[in-house]
Amino acid sequence: MSNTSENLKIVSLDVKDMRFPTSLHADGSDAMHTDPDYSCAYVIIRLQNGLEGYGLTFTLGRGTEIVVEAIRTLSSIVVGKVVTDIYKEFGAFWRSLTSESQLRWIGPEKGVTHLATAAIINALWDLWGRLVKKPVWQLLADMEPEQLVSCIDFRYLSNVITKEEALELLKKGREGREERMNVLLQKGYPCYTTQAGWLGYSNDKIRELANKFLNAGFTAFKLKVGKNLQDDIQRLEFVRNIIGWDRTLMVDANQVWEVQEAIDWMKHLAKFKPLWIEEPTSPDDVLGHAEIARALKPLGISIASGEMCCNRVLFKQFLQADAIQYCQIDSARIGGVNEILSVYLMAKKLGVKVCPHAGGVGLCEMVQHLQMWDFVALSGTSEGKWVEYVDQQHEQFVYPTVIENAHYLAPRAPGYNTELTKEALENYVYPQGKEWESMFAKGIFTDPRK
Numbered sequence: 001m002s003n004t005s006e007n008l009k010i011v012s013l014d015v016k017d018m019r020f021p022t023s024l025h026a027d028g029s030d031a032m033h034t035d036p037d038y039s040c041a042y043v044i045i046r047l048q049n050g051l052e053g054y055g056l057t058f059t060l061g062r063g064t065e066i067v068v069e070a071i072r073t074l075s076s077i078v079v080g081k082v083v084t085d086i087y088k089e090f091g092a093f094w095r096s097l098t099s100e101s102q103l104r105w106i107g108p109e110k111g112v113t114h115l116a117t118a119a120i121i122n123a124l125w126d127l128w129g130r131l132v133k134k135p136v137w138q139l140l141a142d143m144e145p146e147q148l149v150s151c152i153d154f155r156y157l158s159n160v161i162t163k164e165e166a167l168e169l170l171k172k173g174r175e176g177r178e179e180r181m182n183v184l185l186q187k188g189y190p191c192y193t194t195q196a197g198w199l200g201y202s203n204d205k206i207r208e209l210a211n212k213f214l215n216a217g218f219t220a221f222k223l224k225v226g227k228n229l230q231d232d233i234q235r236l237e238f239v240r241n242i243i244g245w246d247r248t249l250m251v252d253a254n255q256v257w258e259v260q261e262a263i264d265w266m267k268h269l270a271k272f273k274p275l276w277i278e279e280p281t282s283p284d285d286v287l288g289h290a291e292i293a294r295a296l297k298p299l300g301i302s303i304a305s306g307e308m309c310c311n312r313v314l315f316k317q318f319l320q321a322d323a324i325q326y327c328q329i330d331s332a333r334i335g336g337v338n339e340i341l342s343v344y345l346m347a348k349k350l351g352v353k354v355c356p357h358a359g360g361v362g363l364c365e366m367v368q369h370l371q372m373w374d375f376v377a378l379s380g381t382s383e384g385k386w387v388e389y390v391d392q393q394h395e396q397f398v399y400p401t402v403i404e405n406a407h408y409l410a411p412r413a414p415g416y417n418t419e420l421t422k423e424a425l426e427n428y429v430y431p432q433g434k435e436w437e438s439m440f441a442k443g444i445f446t447d448p449r450k
């Protein structure tokens, strides 16, 4: 970091409630979340020299205002700090945010306060990238292992991974780093899409989108299931007929089933050869997932979960119990980048593939960095792994993701790709944004202020 950024204080932390009316077209719909309005609590951290960092956590519309309030409450721990002091002992700072002696009672490390933590932490990473003029994936990949582990709070993890073991994994992970960095810069990182699979889409729309993504080079597709078995059977048959049997198909139930129900339902869908069933039951039910995994293994179906996993401790248990074969970290959840790094390290140690959840608002923009770091500097492979890709709200970002031939291209701009455009802020801040005012006037949505 340049000398000029030493001793710079954080002078403000602003937060905005941003909502996009995706429910109008059933974008993002699944068996549990039937009408999501993709939204986020958006954080702007400003330094005394005027430099800003941007971060967010993803929400589905209603409730974003609660996350916004939690961020305001946590901001007192951030504002006034010298930013380089934070980065020197980032793990310790992370703990000060998540373990504040009174606030922790309304978590700890879960729910609204942890979503708020994620938004703030993600903004601090964006700011760090901007200060050192590197995209976050490269900032992480260039770090000495000692510095990287100093970002992580290993509390509650030592029965699975210690700081010393993490250091060993990271030192080993560096072998061949330059070569992989070149591969990444040339080819990018593979992705699959859920864009053709939302539950509220008609068959015509599914066909159109599946063909569009096939033509764009995609070889892996995810479909939503879990509302009605006969509909699922018909839709899977319909989609297999479009994409063929050589391509990969995943299915996602978004937590709607009981454990036995998940097993029974999936036995009916097994003939369509899904690679995984995602979130078959409660995101907290480690042993339930393990039971489903054991029952479906003979059918060749794996279990994926993690997009609503609340923290590293629960991830630890999923990994320990062989309850998931695909670990779906989510960049806007748990406590942001620092805590997610610990999940990558546990997954590496226990040999579980990480296939991040993305989509929403800004999730693709952020998570590409983490998976690229993992490829370059930890697991060293993208074999049998993908990052999810959903074509939603990228136009709202100053540096949107770039996809070519079903690969995320490595971001080059400094930071975490989290800055929203001026137009997005003017139009979609809720409820006073121009687009919202216009939709209220037309009666498309109800104005919450009236």
Ligand SMILES: C[C@H](O)[C@@H](O)CC(=O)C(=O)O
Binding pocket: 027, 028, 029, 030, 033, 036, 060, 194, 252, 254, 307, 357, 358, 359, 388
């Ligand atoms: C409500 C969200 O769109 C959710 O369905 C996303 C998801 O489960 C996924 O992309 O996977």
Ligand SMILES: [Mg+2]
Binding pocket: 252, 254, 278, 279, 307, 357
């Ligand atoms: Mg999912």
